[in-house]
Amino acid sequence: MKKNKFTKQAAAALSLCMLGMALASCGRTVNDVPVTDKPATPDSGITPPSTTDIAPVTTPTVTTKAEVTTEPAPAHKIEQKDGIWYVDGVLIANKSYPLPEDYNPGKLLPEAEEAFKKMQSDAARDGIKLTIVSGFRSYNRQKNLYNSYVNKDGKAEADRYSARPGYSEHQSGLAMDLNSVDDSFAYTKEAKWIAENCSKYGFIIRYPKGKEPITGYIYEPWHVRYLGTELAAKVTASGLTLEEYFGITSFYKD
Numbered sequence: 001m002k003k004n005k006f007t008k009q010a011a012a013a014l015s016l017c018m019l020g021m022a023l024a025s026c027g028r029t030v031n032d033v034p035v036t037d038k039p040a041t042p043d044s045g046i047t048p049p050s051t052t053d054i055a056p057v058t059t060p061t062v063t064t065k066a067e068v069t070t071e072p073a074p075a076h077k078i079e080q081k082d083g084i085w086y087v088d089g090v091l092i093a094n095k096s097y098p099l100p101e102d103y104n105p106g107k108l109l110p111e112a113e114e115a116f117k118k119m120q121s122d123a124a125r126d127g128i129k130l131t132i133v134s135g136f137r138s139y140n141r142q143k144n145l146y147n148s149y150v151n152k153d154g155k156a157e158a159d160r161y162s163a164r165p166g167y168s169e170h171q172s173g174l175a176m177d178l179n180s181v182d183d184s185f186a187y188t189k190e191a192k193w194i195a196e197n198c199s200k201y202g203f204i205i206r207y208p209k210g211k212e213p214i215t216g217y218i219y220e221p222w223h224v225r226y227l228g229t230e231l232a233a234k235v236t237a238s239g240l241t242l243e244e245y246f247g248i249t250s251f252y253k254d
Contacts, residue, residue, distance in 0.1 A: 112226035119201040137170035
């Protein structure tokens with residue numbers, strides 16, 4: 001009986017041992033799981049691209065334009081000869097640059113008069129009549145005219161439309177008033193023709209509309225100044241007054 005009991009206990013122990021070994025052989029730890037570099041497939045079923053398939057991101061090279069530099073306009077030469085002011089050789093008479101009291105050519109200078117006659121002739125073919133209502137004025141004539149305006153309207157107002165003696169372009173012999181010095185002239189076909197064509201003959205509208213703070217005078221569509229065809233074309237094309245074109249001022253010191 002004892003032998004059988006021992007045999008049964010041994011058999012039971014052996015069975016338990018074999019069962020433990022079987023269970024141990026089936027168990028795995030985390031460390032037993034093989035490691036792979038391949039990423040797991042997501043639940044969507046779409047396999048993400050391999051990192052080796054993605055093109056490297058490069059930072060674009062930004063090329064900036066070289067800084068654009070503008071050459072400064074050449075300085076204009078301002079000089080005085082025998083009391084007369086010139087800018088690049090062009091006679092100037094305005095509120096900043098007066099003419100000597102004794103400067104008196106006596107009439108329109110020949111080049112200005114000849115240019116007007118040519119312009120007058122061509123205008124006539126277009127059905128436009130042009131006449132000079134005021135050409136050359138001496139210092140004394142301008143003095144009397146200006147004083148009469150001061151007596152009539154006061155000095156401040158007179159300075160807007162009439163030059164003080166010695167400061168008038170009319171004294172230069174290169175300026176003239178055409179047809180009418182009334183404000184209504186601006187609306188005539190003659191004024192339009194002059195504005196569109198006078199530069200072809202060497203003239204400019206000397207006191208354009210809206211430029212009083214620069215020229216010192218109100219709009220005068222009748223007042224033209226002779227510069228020669230080349231310079232007149234340049235000034236007109238620029239859209240600038242003579243003061244702006246030459247970079248000069250026009251104002252009285254007092």
